[in-house]
Structures are given as structure tokens and as C-alpha cells.
Amino acid sequence: MEKFTTHTGIAAPLKRSNVDTDQIIPAVYLKRVTKTGFEDALFAGWRQDPDFVLNQPEFQGASVLVAGPDFGTGSSREHAVWALRDFGFRVVLSPRFADIFRGNSGKQGLLTGIISEADLERLWAAIDAEPGVSITVDLPARTATLGELTVPFEIDDYTGWRLLEGLDDIGLTLRNEDKIAAYEARRESWKPRTLPVQTSTAE
Amino acid sequence: MTTTDTARPRTLAEKVWDNHLVVEGEGDEPDLIYIDLHLVHEVTSPQAFDGLRSEGRPLRRLDLTIATEDHNTPTLDIDKPIADLTSRTQIETLRRNAAEFGVRIHSLGDAEQGIVHVVGPQLGLTMPGITVVCGDSHTSTHGAFGAMAFGIGTSEVEHVMATQTLPLKPFKTMAINVDGALKPGVTAKDIILAVIAKIGTGGGQGYVLEYRGSAIRSLSMEGRMTICNMSIEAGARAGMVAPDETTFAYLEGRPHAPKGQDWEDAVAYWRTLPTDEGATFDAEVFIDADTLEPFVTWGTNPGQGVSLSDVVPSPEDYTDPNERAAAERALEYMDLVPGTKLKDVPVDAVFMGSCTNSRIEDLRAFASIIQGQKKADGVRVMVVPGSARVRLEAEAEGIDKIVTDFGAEWRFAGCSMCLGMNPDQLAPGERCASTSNRNFEGRQGKGGRTHLVSPLVAAATAIRGTLSSPSDLQTAGEVA
Numbered sequence: 001m002e003k004f005t006t007h008t009g010i011a012a013p014l015k016r017s018n019v020d021t022d023q024i025i026p027a028v029y030l031k032r033v034t035k036t037g038f039e040d041a042l043f044a045g046w047r048q049d050p051d052f053v054l055n056q057p058e059f060q061g062a063s064v065l066v067a068g069p070d071f072g073t074g075s076s077r078e079h080a081v082w083a084l085r086d087f088g089f090r091v092v093l094s095p096r097f098a099d100i101f102r103g104n105s106g107k108q109g110l111l112t113g114i115i116s117e118a119d120l121e122r123l124w125a126a127i128d129a130e131p132g133v134s135i136t137v138d139l140p141a142r143t144a145t146l147g148e149l150t151v152p153f154e155i156d157d158y159t160g161w162r163l164l165e166g167l168d169d170i171g172l173t174l175r176n177e178d179k180i181a182a183y184e185a186r187r188e189s190w191k192p193r194t195l196p197v198q199t200s201t202a203e
Numbered sequence: 204m205t206t207t208d209t210a211r212p213r214t215l216a217e218k219v220w221d222n223h224l225v226v227e228g229e230g231d232e233p234d235l236i237y238i239d240l241h242l243v244h245e246v247t248s249p250q251a252f253d254g255l256r257s258e259g260r261p262l263r264r265l266d267l268t269i270a271t272e273d274h275n276t277p278t279l280d281i282d283k284p285i286a287d288l289t290s291r292t293q294i295e296t297l298r299r300n301a302a303e304f305g306v307r308i309h310s311l312g313d314a315e316q317g318i319v320h321v322v323g324p325q326l327g328l329t330m331p332g333i334t335v336v337c338g339d340s341h342t343s344t345h346g347a348f349g350a351m352a353f354g355i356g357t358s359e360v361e362h363v364m365a366t367q368t369l370p371l372k373p374f375k376t377m378a379i380n381v382d383g384a385l386k387p388g389v390t391a392k393d394i395i396l397a398v399i400a401k402i403g404t405g406g407g408q409g410y411v412l413e414y415r416g417s418a419i420r421s422l423s424m425e426g427r428m429t430i431c432n433m434s435i436e437a438g439a440r441a442g443m444v445a446p447d448e449t450t451f452a453y454l455e456g457r458p459h460a461p462k463g464q465d466w467e468d469a470v471a472y473w474r475t476l477p478t479d480e481g482a483t484f485d486a487e488v489f490i491d492a493d494t495l496e497p498f499v500t501w502g503t504n505p506g507q508g509v510s511l512s513d514v515v516p517s518p519e520d521y522t523d524p525n526e527r528a529a530a531e532r533a534l535e536y537m538d539l540v541p542g543t544k545l546k547d548v549p550v551d552a553v554f555m556g557s558c559t560n561s562r563i564e565d566l567r568a569f570a571s572i573i574q575g576q577k578k579a580d581g582v583r584v585m586v587v588p589g590s591a592r593v594r595l596e597a598e599a600e601g602i603d604k605i606v607t608d609f610g611a612e613w614r615f616a617g618c619s620m621c622l623g624m625n626p627d628q629l630a631p632g633e634r635c636a637s638t639s640n641r642n643f644e645g646r647q648g649k650g651g652r653t654h655l656v657s658p659l660v661a662a663a664t665a666i667r668g669t670l671s672s673p674s675d676l677q678t679a680g681e682v683a
């Protein structure tokens with residue numbers, strides 16, 4: 001997982017609240033067998049509409065989503081985070097996130113920063129005034145800066161640390177490699193092994 | 204060999220947990236728990252393999268991993284290419300991934316292919332005192348052996364593949380005490396449906412359930428698996444039964460069961476696993492086995508069940524407004540009128556199968572009722588063994604013949620109509636008595652209506668064409 005310190009990119013306003021994971025990625029895309037390549041699935045329903053914000057030329061290549069409250073509610077599908085990430089988003093700012101979505105994001109290197117509703121309005125106004133403007137998200141400072149405007153965001157310390165270190169769950173666990181190996185060395189010999197293959201004869 | 208205080212009286216679940224502690228979490232951190240057995244199937248594994256590939260990570264313990272195909276496999280014409288494209292892709296992807304990473308796989312056509320929760324126990328891989336995970340919620344089935352077994356999500360599947368561990372917070376424990384003797388015709392399935400009706404579909408949330416008491420002790424391993432299987436329908440992450448002589452007898456001699464000195468050591472250790480005298484559970488529930496009757500669900504969640512001799516309940520019976528609304532919706536979906544005798548409800552289909560009830564003993568129970576009978580006119584009856592091995596065993600006993608003589612379909616192994624990912628589905632509006640575990644709207648096919656029942660009730664229903672228990676056959680003089 002890539003380390004995250006600061007990121008600068010185009011800010012896209014998503015002026016909707018309660019964006020659930022079905023909107024982020026409709027269920028039909030869940031049948032795929034890969035973990036990447038979901039960029040076309042992101043907001044697939046809404047992107048049919050030529051007026052949808054991500055269809056506007058100013059917001060091509062956007063990497064910071066500034067969304068209304070209660071982002072990522074509904075089904076726990078991790079695909080929602082994959083789709084955002086594959087589309088190019090590195091940050092979502094919103095006044096409120098669904099817990100499971102926020103948990104999934106932290107594990108996949110997508111920063112979810114909580115901002116106040118007042119700052120949300122300010123950011124939207126600033127983007128409206130200058131569509132396509134860049135925003136800089138500074139994780140150590142916990143701030144997002146867009147031109148003259150700097151707003152604070154919240155993220156819990158643990159998730160913030162993991163993003164800074166670029167540690168996914170597996171990377172985190174593998175820091176205990178020696179302890180896993182030690183456990184394996186003392187693991188009882190009667191415990192199951194699938195190899196070598198032994199098959200039964202019909203009874 | 205644990206890092207915690209072992210002098211304190213502990214429950215079965217705590218003992219297994221302690222034995223698998225790799226790192227004890229400090230403060231709010233989760234513990235790191237070692238996983239002894241990882242079962243893999245085609246639906247939840249592709250992204251996990253993809254994740255390993257993109258990070259360049261190997262699969263850590265191929266010798267603790269086994270894959271089989273179940274959810275998408277056809278139960279007819281298994282030698283032909285799979286018609287549904289998504290199903291075919293998932294299965295082909297699993298085969299490719301297994302070959303690339305070196306995972307043992309039992310594919311369609313192999314004697315050990317079948318529902319992952321049937322295959323583990325049948326090979327003797329599932330045993331007491333181990334941890335078992337699989338990207339499938341009904342992994343709780345394996346708890347019947349006194350294992351700690353639970354379902355995980357796709358990212359956890361990848362985590363186990365890469366590290367053979369999982370970061371986990373300890374579960375709370377709940378004792379489900381079932382004492383007494385079951386009446387004839389009442390089975391493990393009826394016990395668990397009664398438990399779920401009692402504690403509700405959320406009642407087990409955050410808990411590992413330990414099923415205890417004389418009624419549980421007297422069950423076969425198949426019966427215990429049926430019960431642990433549906434722990435998930437009570438909201439629990441896992442269910443367990445302490446190992447005993449029944450467990451050891453079932454395991455001994457199976458292909459992957461310990462041999463020689465290992466067997467002696469294992470049994471000696473397994474005997475120490477039952478919950479200690481004086482250990483405390485975070486919650487306790489009591490069920491009187493003597494009073495239980497064959498159970499059936501009338502609604503669209505597994506907690507909406509009553510005795511088969513009852514009538515369809517009325518929403519008015521519920522004081523909780525949410526439950527009342529849920530009952531109203533369920534009755535509408537199920538097209539049932541309150542006050543109707545459940546035994547008067549006609550069915551279009553009977554499904555005998557799924558990881559809840561598709562083992563050899565289940566098929567024997569079903570066959571014992573239908574033997575020499577003819578199915579009711581107009582009822583489609585499908586019998587789907589849990590694994591190819593179970594199918595072979597049943598055929599050696601002549602069960603296939605009993606099934607086909609009865610007028611039912613004898614199919615190849617897989618999940619089949621339990622969730623209708625393959626072509627085995629109900630048509631809209633069709634009503635089915637099913638031995639599976641979920642009666643959600645559309646679970647067995649869009650618009651399909653599911654009544655969860657035991658194999659015995661499924662058999663009697665197939666004969667009479669309305670929801671029935673074996674005792675109805677006797678009173679009607681239909682069975683000698």
C-alpha cells in the first residue's frame with residue numbers, strides 16, 4: 001500500500017447526502033473476479049447523466065471527492081472503496097461516513113477525512129467559484145487547503161498512522177512474522193494438514 | 204502453551220482461543236489468532252488471490268488450505284461446460300488461481316467435490332480444538348466438532364492466505380442449554396429453528412454460542428453440524444459443541460484425522476476442551492427438548508418459525524411495532540393468511556439439500572420416510588447430496604433408487620437451490636419446503652417462497668403435498 005503524507009489534486013464536489021454503497025458501485029459489478037479495474041463501475045448509475053459532476057470536463061482526473069454527509073452507508077461491500085480508488089480518488093472529505101465504509105477505506109489507502117458541515121459548504125462554494133481547482137490534503141497537519149481556504153479534518157490516530165506508514169492489514173500483521181513463525185514451530189503435530197492429499201474410499 | 208492464565212475455569216471457546224494466540228493485543232488492539240484450516244471456494248476467493256498477486260505475496264501455508272467448487276456448480280450435466288457465464292468465470296478463475304498458487308482443489312467430477320462445509324468434516328480435516336475459517340458465513344458448521352469456526356470477508360480471506368492469522372477481538376460466550384429427550388420425528392433442525400425463534404435473528408450477535416445439555420449430547424455429528432450451521436441465522440459468529448466420544452468415533456480413520464501417536468495425543472487434549480465446571484458465560488438460554496415439535500418457518504427470516512401443528516400467526520400477535528411490520532410484510536410476501544393451519548399450506552417444490560442438511564444421515568432420514576411411496580402430484584422434489592462422496596455413499600446404499608422411484612430428482616452435489624446461483628431456482632410465486640437455512644425473499648429464486656424444515660418434514664411434505672410431519676403420515680395410514 002502506498003504511503004500517504006500530502007496529496008494535491010482536483011477537488012470534485014458531490015452535492016448529495018446519504019450516498020450509499022449501491023450508488024457508489026451497483027450490485028451488478030460485484031460479479032467480477034478481480035480487485036482492480038472498477039473505475040467504470042464508480043457511480044455507474046449517475047454517470048449515465050451527462051450533467052453528473054464527474055462527467056464535466058473540469059473534473060476529469062479529480063482525486064479528492066468533497067461529499068455530502070453520511071457517505072458510504074448501506075451494504076458493506078469493499079468494492080465501493082476499490083471503485084473510488086481505481087477511478088483515481090485518494091481522499092474523500094465529508095461531514096459523516098458510515099463506519100464500515102470508513103474502516104474499509106483505511107485498509108485500502110483511501111483517506112476519509114471528516115470536516116464540519118460549515119467547511120463543507122465553504123469548500124463547495126470555493127470549487128463552484130473555480131471549477132477544476134486543486135486542493136492539497138496534508139495528513140500530518142490534518143488540513144485541506146484550497147487557494148486561500150484551509151479547513152481542518154479529523155481522522156482517528158490509528159488510521160492516520162497506517163496511512164502515513166502505508167500499512168495494509170497484511171503488512172501490519174507481517175510485522176509479527178517472527179511471532180507467527182514461533183507459533184508454527186510449537187503448533188501441535190496432530191493439527192490438520194491438507195497436504196499430502198489423502199482421499200477416502202467409499203464407505 | 205498459552206499466554207493467559209489457565210487456572211481460571213474457562214469455556215470451550217476460551218480454551219480454543221487461548222491455544223491460538225500468536226500475539227495478545229494490548230488495550231484496544233485485537234489479538235492475533237492462528238488459523239489451522241482455511242477452506243476456499245469460488246465466490247469469495249478471486250479478489251483475495253488477485254490481492255496476493257498484485258502485492259507479490261505468496262500463500263503462506265498451502266498445507267492448511269483446501270479449495271472446492273460449490274456455490275455455482277450445476278447439479279445436472281456436470282460434464283458439459285457451465286452455461287451461465289458468471290458462474291463459469293468464477294469456477295474457472297478458482298481453478299486457475301489454485302493451479303498458480305499451488306492450492307489443493309477438488310473440482311467438479313472429483314469425489315471430494317462438494318459444499319465446503321460438507322467436505323471439511325468428511326475428509327477428517329475438521330477436528331476439535333482447531334480454528335477454521337472460510338469466506339462463507341456457514342463456516343459455523345464446523346463448530347460441531349468443538350472447533351472455533353467462522354465466516355470471513357474477502358479481505359480477510361486474503362489476510363489468512365498471506366499470514367495464516369487474523370486480527371480478532373475476543374467474542375462473548377452464550378450457553379444454549381437444551382435438556383431432555385426429543386420426541387420421535389423431532390430433529391436437530393427443529394432444535395435450532397426453535398432456538399432462533401426464541402432468541403431472534405439478532406440474539407446471538409457478538410457471541411459464540413455453545414450448545415450444551417443432554418439433548419445435544421445425544422445428537423449425532425450430522426445433527427450437531429445442522430445446529431452449528433444455523434448459529435449464523437441467530438446472528439452469532441460461531442457455534443460450538445464440546446467434543447466427546449461421538450466426535451472421536453466420527454473422526455477416527457477419516458483420511459486426514461490424526462494417526463498413531465498423534466491420535467492418542469489429540470484425543471487426550473480434546474478431552475480437556477469441554478467447558479470447565481464454574482466457568483461463566485456472558486449469557487445463557489434454556490430450551491426444553493421434551494416439549495419441542497417439528498418446526499417450520501412461515502416468514503422471510505429464520506426467526507419467523509412456529510411448530511408445524513400451529514397456525515400462521517397474525518401481525519396482531521406482536522407487540523413490538525417493528526416485529527409487527529416485519530410480520531405483515533412477510534405474510535404478504537409469503538402469501539399466507541393468519542390463522543391458516545400450516546399443515547394446510549400446499550407446496551410446489553421440496554428441496555432436500557444444502558450445508559444444513561445434505562449429509563449421509565440426512566439423506567437416510569429423508570429416504571426412510573419416502574421409501575415405497577410416491578411423491579404428491581405436481582410437486583417438484585429435488586434431492587441434492589452435499590458432496591460427491593455423500594452421493595456415492597448414498598448410491599451404495601440404494602438411496603438414489605428410493606429417490607427416483609419416489610418421483611424425485613437425484614442430483615449432483617453443490618449448494619444448488621439453497622441460493623439459486625446455479626440454474627436450480629424457484630419460479631416467481633412458487634412455494635418450497637426446504638431443508639436449507641435461509642428463507643429470505645428471493646433466496647431460492649426471484650419471488651420464490653421458502654419454508655425451512657427438517658429432512659423428515661421435507662419428506663412427509665413431498666408425500667402429502669402440504670407441509671406435514673411424519674406423524675401425519677401414520678395417522679393417515681399412509682405408512683405401514
Ligand code: SF4
Pocket residue numbers: 273274318319320339341557558559617618619621622639640
Ligand atoms: S449450501 Fe447454501 S448456505 Fe451452505 S454454503 Fe452453500 S449457499 Fe451457503
